[in-house]
Structure formats: structure tokens, C-alpha cells
Amino acid sequence: MRITTETLTTVLLRSINDTSSRLADVQSHIATSKRINDPSDDPAGLFQSLSMHSQVSEYKRGVDAIGYARGWLETTEQGLTQIQEQVLRARTLALNAGNGTLSEDELHAISSEMRQLLNAVASAGNTQYQDQYVFSGYATKDAPFTTTTTGAGATTVAYAAQPGDIVVSLGRNSPFVVNSDLQSTFDLVINALQGLTDDLAAGDSSSIQSTWLGQLDQAIGAVGDAQADAGGKIRNLDLASDYLSARLIQEQKVLSQTEDLDMAAASLEVAKAQTTYQAVLTLTAKALQPGLVAYLR
Amino acid sequence: MMSSLATVLNTASRALAAQQEALQVTAQNVSGANMPGYSRQRVLYGQSVADGGVVVMGVARATNPVLDRQLLQLSTSSSQAGTKQQSLEYIQTIFSEPSAGSLSGLLDEFWAGWQQVSNTPTSQAARVGLLQKATALTDIFQRVARDITSYRTSLHDQASQAVNQLNDLSEQIANINVDLARVQKETIQANGLRDLRDEKLRQLAGLAAITVQEDPLSGASTVLVGGRILISGEQAEKVSMIPTGGTFANPAWPDGTPFSLGAGAIAAYVDARDNLTVQQVEELDQLAEDLATALNAVHAGGYGLDGSTGQDFFLGSGAGDLRVNPALLSNPSAIAAAQEADAPGDSRNALAIYNLAHQAVAKSGTLTIAEAYQTQLSSLGTAVVGARDTARQQELVQEHLHALRQDVSGVSLDEEMVALVRYQNAYSVTARLIDSVNQIMDYLVRTV
Numbered sequence: 001m002r003i004t005t006e007t008l009t010t011v012l013l014r015s016i017n018d019t020s021s022r023l024a025d026v027q028s029h030i031a032t033s034k035r036i037n038d039p040s041d042d043p044a045g046l047f048q049s050l051s052m053h054s055q056v057s058e059y060k061r062g063v064d065a066i067g068y069a070r071g072w073l074e075t076t077e078q079g080l081t082q083i084q085e086q087v088l089r090a091r092t093l094a095l096n097a098g099n100g101t102l103s104e105d106e107l108h109a110i111s112s113e114m115r116q117l118l119n120a121v122a123s124a125g126n127t128q129y130q131d132q133y134v135f136s137g138y139a140t141k142d143a144p145f146t147t148t149t150t151g152a153g154a155t156t157v158a159y160a161a162q163p164g165d166i167v168v169s170l171g172r173n174s175p176f177v178v179n180s181d182l183q184s185t186f187d188l189v190i191n192a193l194q195g196l197t198d199d200l201a202a203g204d205s206s207s208i209q210s211t212w213l214g215q216l217d218q219a220i221g222a223v224g225d226a227q228a229d230a231g232g233k234i235r236n237l238d239l240a241s242d243y244l245s246a247r248l249i250q251e252q253k254v255l256s257q258t259e260d261l262d263m264a265a266a267s268l269e270v271a272k273a274q275t276t277y278q279a280v281l282t283l284t285a286k287a288l289q290p291g292l293v294a295y296l297r
Numbered sequence: 298m299m300s301s302l303a304t305v306l307n308t309a310s311r312a313l314a315a316q317q318e319a320l321q322v323t324a325q326n327v328s329g330a331n332m333p334g335y336s337r338q339r340v341l342y343g344q345s346v347a348d349g350g351v352v353v354m355g356v357a358r359a360t361n362p363v364l365d366r367q368l369l370q371l372s373t374s375s376s377q378a379g380t381k382q383q384s385l386e387y388i389q390t391i392f393s394e395p396s397a398g399s400l401s402g403l404l405d406e407f408w409a410g411w412q413q414v415s416n417t418p419t420s421q422a423a424r425v426g427l428l429q430k431a432t433a434l435t436d437i438f439q440r441v442a443r444d445i446t447s448y449r450t451s452l453h454d455q456a457s458q459a460v461n462q463l464n465d466l467s468e469q470i471a472n473i474n475v476d477l478a479r480v481q482k483e484t485i486q487a488n489g490l491r492d493l494r495d496e497k498l499r500q501l502a503g504l505a506a507i508t509v510q511e512d513p514l515s516g517a518s519t520v521l522v523g524g525r526i527l528i529s530g531e532q533a534e535k536v537s538m539i540p541t542g543g544t545f546a547n548p549a550w551p552d553g554t555p556f557s558l559g560a561g562a563i564a565a566y567v568d569a570r571d572n573l574t575v576q577q578v579e580e581l582d583q584l585a586e587d588l589a590t591a592l593n594a595v596h597a598g599g600y601g602l603d604g605s606t607g608q609d610f611f612l613g614s615g616a617g618d619l620r621v622n623p624a625l626l627s628n629p630s631a632i633a634a635a636q637e638a639d640a641p642g643d644s645r646n647a648l649a650i651y652n653l654a655h656q657a658v659a660k661s662g663t664l665t666i667a668e669a670y671q672t673q674l675s676s677l678g679t680a681v682v683g684a685r686d687t688a689r690q691q692e693l694v695q696e697h698l699h700a701l702r703q704d705v706s707g708v709s710l711d712e713e714m715v716a717l718v719r720y721q722n723a724y725s726v727t728a729r730l731i732d733s734v735n736q737i738m739d740y741l742v743r744t745v
Contacts, residue, residue: 004707005330007700014696038389039678040685046394046678047671050401054667057405061412068416132419138640140419164643168416172655175648292711296718 005291012284019280023273026266035261045258052255059248062171066241069168070234072178075129077230082124083189084223086117090193091216093117097200098208111200115155118193122147122157125186135182138164145186154201157194159186170240180229185222192216302734308350309731315342315351316724322356323716325485326708334496336360336706338488355483358491361705365495368698369502369509373561375691376503380565382684384452384573389681391444394674400437401674404667407434408654414634415647419602424629428621435611435619438585442578442616449574453545456566457538459504460548463563466501467520467533470494474517475531482516494518505561523557525550545570573680580673582615584659588666589619591658592650599633599646606633 029037036042036049096102097110122145125135132140139162148156166179192215199207319340329335336358343354393399410427417423473494480487501507501520507527510519520528527534536556538546548556548563558564589611596610608631613619625631635643659669 002704002707002709002712004703004709006707007703010696010699010703034395036395038681039392039394039674040386040389040681041678043675043678043682047675050395050667050671050674053395053401054405057409061409065412065416130417130420132417132642136642138635138637138642140642162640162642164637164640165645166642167644167648169412169648169651173652292714296714 008287012280012287015280016277016284019273019277023270023277026269026273029261030263030266030270033261033263034259036259049255049259052251052258056248056251056255058171059244059251062174062244063241063248065168065170065176066237066244069170069176069178070237072129072134072166072168073230073234073237075127076134076179077227077234079124079127079134080223080227080230083121084220084227086121086124087189087193087216087219087223090114090117090196091213091220094196094208094212094216097196097205098213100205102205104203107200107203107205111197114193114197114200118157118190118197119147119155121145121189121193125159134179135159135161135186137161137166137179137181140166157190159183159190171244174240176233176237176240178233180226182226185219185226188215188219188222192219302738304348305734306731307348309727309734311345311350311352312727313724313731315340315353316720316727318353318356319720320717320724322485323713323720327710327713329492330708330710330713332492334492334499335708336488336492336495337708338485341483356485356488357483358488359706360495361702364698364702364705366509368695368702369499369507371691371695371698372499372502373506375688375695376562377560377565378684378688378691380562381569381573382681382688384565384569385677385681385684387448388445388574388577389677391441391448392674392677398437400434400441401667401670403430403434403437404670406430408651411647411651411654414632415644415651418634418644418647419641421629424632424634427632428626428629431610431621432626435613435621438581438616438619442581445574445578445581446617449545449570452566452570452574456548456563456570457546459563459566460536460538463501463504464533464535466497466504467528467535470497470501470518470520471528471531471533473497474515474528477516487516491516503561504563505557506559523559525554525557577673577677578616582617584666584669584673585616585619586614587659587669589613591653591656595646595649595653596633598636599649600635600638600640600643601628601633602630602635602641603628604638605631606638608633 029035036046039046093110093113097107102110125145126143127134133142133144136142136144142162144159144161146158146160148158150156161181161183163181163183165177167175168178170176192212195215196208196212199205199212322338322340326337329337338356338358341354341357343352344350345352394401396402407427407430410423410430413423414420414427473490477487477490477494480490498507498509498518498520505522508521510521511517512519512530515530517530518528519526519530527536535551536548537551539549539553540546547567548558550556556563558567589609593609593611597607600606601608605628608624609622610625610632611619612622632647634647635641636645636649637643654667655665657663657665659666660672664672
């Protein structure tokens with residue numbers, strides 16, 4: 001086969017172009033440190049990589065959401081603890097008042113204190129987390145415990161919440177309800193304390209043994225249950241948090257394997273490409289020397 | 298005696314002329330060594346019937362017509378494959394995936410915005426944040442759709458330019474046909490014109506698939522496209538762009554018949570303009586529509602903090618005009634996070650919308666929005682890889698054929714150098730011969 005000048009130069013040019021474009025390609029991947037810069041670099045791999053990115057950010061958001069839910073539940077727990085303190089104190093007072101040995105004035109004094117305990121319950125029950133009333137159900141902008149002053153310095157306290165689940169989403173198909181329906185629990189508390197306040201204000205300690213102590217015990221039990229419920233939810237959140245953190249690390253690892261460039265291998269590629277490139281250039285220089293004409297003198 | 302010597306002189310002078318002609322051809326070859334499409338030329342010798350001396354019959358090109366025809370075909374397919382590759386790669390860069398701020402990232406952020414609102418439904422900050430993310434998402438839908446659409450215009454312009462180039466080449470080839478008819482066959486000038494015409498035919502073949510026939514008498518080429526005559530002798534038909542009834546125009550013959558778009562660069566531009574780009578826009582439109590439809594259905598059934606209900610979240614009918622409802626932009630409290638009225642803590646609707654991210658609402662209910670988009674990207678990536686491979690393969694075949702052509706028609710400077718030395722020696726020996734004959738005649742004249 002005849003090798004003409006043009007054949008030779010075409011082959012040399014092709015070699016130069018091929019090696020320099022290989023060099024440019026590897027360098028562009030090193031610059032981004034990613035294996036996939038375009039869909040055409042790895043169409044199937046891109047699909048996986050995008051899904052995994054989605055998943056990783058979902059896990060991260062899940063961790064944040066758990067933090068938020070935990071905050072809500074801790075606020076709930078603290079509120080319930082304070083309410084329980086008032087109810088326990090009320091029981092002590094009621095026990096004392098119910099033994100039938102106190103004077104009318106002493107009963108009046110206890111009634112006042114009972115009223116203060118009730119107000120304290122209302123105040124604790126109106127606790128908020130990030131500007132939302134935690135015991136209000138859906139009516140998070142409205143205080144659940146309302147205190148109305150009826151004539152002659154008396155007050156009544158009422159509790160009303162808009163029924164509904166406050167749901168915090170921890171991730172795909174992971175809704176977490178942070179509140180519970182405490183209407184009956186708080187009704188027990190309010191009825192007992194209100195009833196005691198009114199009776200003692202009228203100097204009547206007869207129903208304490210028969211009715212009010214029993215109701216107070218029921219209230220204490222109910223609030224205790226609510227506290228246990230909140231505590232249990234917090235423990236669940238902690239478990240979920242551990243699980244999510246582990247999943248997050250795992251997913252990030254797999255994502256890195258799919259998406260990130262093996263820098264060591266890439267550096268070798270660059271070295272190889274550069275060496276080849278230089279070899280081609282040297283060859284080109286030698287091959288393009290003048291031909292026969294230089295020797296015919 | 299004298300007549301024999303005269304015959305020798307005659308032969309010698311013919312020989313000198315022949316060597317000179319050969320030297321001229323060698324010079325021609327050397328000058329054309331680096332010209333694209335140059336075919337090496339050689340002298341055709343014959344014997345004179347009168348005195349048996351050498352006569353130059355003509356100067357012939359060394360070509361292989363079969364190879365030339367193959368190169369024409371390859372020019373068409375290679376140019377088409379190259380254009381397709383470029384178009385697909387450009388479309389790929391419009392999407393610019395994967396990168397920060399690309400559609401896939403912003404879609405993710407958008408769903409995150411809904412999760413935030415579902416966790417803190419009364420937080421104005423969360424609602425405003427969601428609206429910002431929604432706007433970023435609609436912006437990028439619009440941008441990608443817009444960029445692909447304006448690329449269609451660019452492709453159309455390139456097709457028009459290619460048609461202009463086709464017309465120019467047709468005219469030039471017709472002119473060469475005229476010139477060839479006037480020049481004597483098998484001369485350096487004729488060969489030069491043929492080389493030029495072959496080169497122009499190859500360029501023309503890159504634009505559209507052609508068949509070439511040569512008239513043996515006049516040497517003129519007839520060029521057909523899709524069975525119809527484009528160039529015949531000195532006549533070249535003009536192809537123009539005629540509106541198709543849509544936004545764009547297609548190439549057509551003077552009488553309005555559509556120009557055959559089987560292969561070549563023009564066909565590739567039109568295909569990219571009408572198919573490759575449109576397919577991507579249609580899929581994007583479908584994606585936007587699926588997202589808006591699914592989301593609006595849930596949103597309209599919910600309640601905002603201000604009690605508003607029945608409002609769409611997204612407006613528009615496709616990727617190009619997808620936008621967030623301005624009523625929500627000006628009043629974030631109207632975002633329907635709740636499923637009952639007057640329940641600020643109720644975020645079930647926002648939660649339902651957030652869960653749409655993992656529901657199969659796209660592609661006729663078979664894929665999630667993200668999966669549908671990722672599938673579109675993967676297909677595009679695969680198409681780019683395919684186009685690249687085809688173009689590369691065409692390039693390699695073209696190179697191989699080109700090398701074969703060089704084998705037949707290429708100039709080797711070393712070869713010409715050897716030829717030069719040969720002709721130079723022959724010339725000097727002939728001159729010496731004439732000198733000898735001259736001396737003999739001289740002697741004879743003096744003796745007689």
C-alpha cells in the first residue's frame with residue numbers, strides 16, 4: 001500500500017487528537033471529582049445516583065423532623081409534670097380538709113389555695129412550643145385553658161381543644177403523631193379542683209372523703225398515663241433517630257461509591273494519557289522530517 | 298543515412314517534449330500534494346504511427362470511481378451522524394444534570410418545602426420558604442422548555458444555511474460542467490476541474506444524499522437527489538425553504554414538491570428540529586402537567602390558615618408556562634395545609650401533598666415524578682452515547698476509505714522526487730543524444 005504524505009499526517013493528527021481529547025476528558029472528571037458529569041457518562045448510574053440523592057436528603061430532613069417532634073413532646077412532658085404537681089398538692093390539701101377537724105375560716109383558706117392550684121394548672125396547660133399551644137389539638141393558635149371570672153372574685157376554668165392529630169412527617173410513609181386527646185384527663189383535673197374549690201368556699205367538707213378524693217385519684221392516674229405516653233413517644237423517637245442516622249451513613253456510602261470518582265485511578269489515567277500524548281508528539285516530530293529530497297544532494 | 302539521422306533527431310525531440318511534459322506533471326503533483334481532494338496525475342505515453350517515437354497522449358488522473366462513489370455515500374452518512382451527535386449533546390447540556398440548581402435538585406427541595414409546612418403549618422417562614430422553592434422549580438421548568446424551543450429555531454437556521462450552501466455548491470458544480478465541456482479531455486486543466494468537482498460533490502453529499510452520473514461525451518455530471526435531477530449540465534435547480542404551516546419551513550424544489558430528506562446534514566437538522574427536541578419538550582410538558590394535576594387535586598380540597606379553599610397551587614398547561622398561583626404568592630396563609638377549616642394545627646393536607654413525591658402520578662400512573670424525570674434523562678444519555686458511537690464508527694470507516702483513496706490517488710513527495718530524478722536523467726541523456734547526432738551530421742557535412 002502506498003503511504004502518501006497525507007496518509008501519514010492524517011494518522012499522526014488522529015493520534016494527537018485522540019490522546020489530547022482523552023486527557024481533557026479525564027481532567028474534566030478530576031475537576032468535578034465525579035464519575036458522572038453528564039447523563040451520557042453513565043445513563044443507568046445517573047438514575048441511581050439521583051434517586052440516592054433524594055433518599056439522602058430525605059433522611060437528613062427526617063433527622064431534623066425528629067428533633068422538632070422531640071421538642072414538642074418534651075414541652076408536653078414538662079406541662080404534664082407541672083399539672084401533676086398541682087394535682088398532688090391538691091390531694092394533700094383535700095386529705096387535710098377532709099378529716100373534719102378544720103374551722104370554716106381554715107376551709108376558706110384552703111379553698112383559696114385550691115383556686116391558685118387550678119390557675120396554675122391552667123397556666124401550665126397553656127404551654128407553647130414554637131408559638132403553638134401543645135394541648136390545643138388543631139387550634140394551635142388558641143389557648144386551650146380559659147379562665148373566666150364570675151362575679152364576686154370567683155373564677156371558672158374550662159378546657160377545650162379542637163380534636164385532631166398533630167402529625168410530624170419523619171420521612172416517606174413515616175407520620176408521627178405528637179399529641180393525644182386529653183379532654184377526659186383534663187376534665188377530671190378541672191372538675192375535681194373546681195369542685196373542691198367551690199365546696200370549700202362554702203365551708204362544705206362533707207363530700208371530700210366520698211367523692212373528691214376518689215376523683216383526684218382518678219385525675220392523678222390519668223395525668224400519669226399521659227406522662228407515660230409522652231415519655232414512650234420520646235423513646236420511640238430516639239430509636240427512630242438512631243435508625244435514621246445509621247441509614248443515612250449507609251446511603252451516603254453507597255452514593256459515594258456510585259457517584260464519586262476513584263481519584264487514584266483517575267490520577268493514573270492522567271499520567272498514562274500524558275505519557276501517551278508526549279510519545280505521540282515525539283513521533284509526529286520525527287515522522288514529519290523532510291523526505292527523500294534531503295538526501296539527494 | 299540522412300533520413301535515419303533526421304528520424305533520430307525527430308525521436309529525440311519528441312523525447313525531450315515528453316520529458317518536459319512529464320516534468321510539468323511532476324511539478325503539478327508536488328504543488329497539489331497538500332490540496333484536499335487532489336488526485337495524482339501521470340502522463341499517458343503512446344507511440345507515434347509516423348516514426349515510432351514517443352508521443353504524449355494525455356495526462357490522466359489516478360482515481361478509483363468505485364471508491365469515489367463509496368466516499369460520497371459515506372460523506373452523507375458521516376455528516377448526518379455527526380450532526381445528530383451535536384444536536385443531542387447540546388440538548389443534554391440544556392438540562393445540565395447532574396448539578397446543583399438543576400431540575401432534579403429543585404424538585405427535591407420543593408418536596409422538602411411541603412414537609413416543612415406539614416411539620417409547622419402555622420409558621421409563615423415555612424410557607425414563604427415553600428413558595429420560594431415552588432417558584433424556583435417552575436422557573437427551571439420554564440427555562441429548560443424555553444431553551445430547547447429556542448434551540449429549535451437555531452436548528453432551523455442551520456438547516457436554512459445548509460440549503461443555501463447546497464444551492465451554492467450546485468451552481469459551482471454546474472459552472473464546472475460548462476468549463477469542462479470547453480477544455481480538452483485528459484489535460485492538466487481538465488484534471489484539475491474534475492478534482493474540484495469531485496471535492497464539491499463530496500461536500501454536496503454531506504448535505505443530502507446524491508447519486509452522480511457522468512456523461513462520457515461531454516464529461517458533465519448529472520446529480521440526482523431522491524431520484525429527481527438537481528444538476529444537469531449547466532442547469533442547477535434552486536432549493537428553497539417553504540413554510541410548512543407551522544413555525545418552521547422545510548426545503549422544497551422550485552415547484553413546491555418537498556425536497557427528499559432521507560439522509561445528510563440537512564435531514565439531520567430537520568430531524569433534530571422536529572423530533573429530537575420536540576420529544577424532550579413533550580415529555581417535560583407531560584411531567585409538569587402530571588405534577589400540577591396531582592398536586593392541585595389535593596390542594597384544592599384543603600383549607601388555608603385564612604379559610605380559603607378550592608384553589609389551585611400551580612397554574613399553566615405545560616412546562617413552558619408552569620407557575621405558582623399568584624393568589625398564594627401574595628398570601629402564603631392561603632396555602633391549603635389543613636383538611637378542615639379553622640384548624641391551624643391541622644397539616645394533613647400538606648402531608649398528603651408531601652406524600653405525592655412517592656406516589657405513581659406520572660407516566661399514566663406508573664412512575665413517581667422524580668422517576669419519570671430520571672427515566673427521561675437516562676434515555677437522553679443513552680441516545681447521546683448511541684449517537685457518539687455511530688458518529689465515531691462513521692469517522693473510522695471514512696478514514697479507512699480515505700486511506701484507500703490516498704493509496705490510489707495520493708501524492709507521495711518521495712515518489713515525485715524519484716520521478717523528478719528519472720525525468721531529469723532522461724532529459725540529459727536525450728540532450729546528449731541530440732548533441733551526438735549533431736556532431737555526426739556536422740562531420741558528414743564537412744566530409745561531403
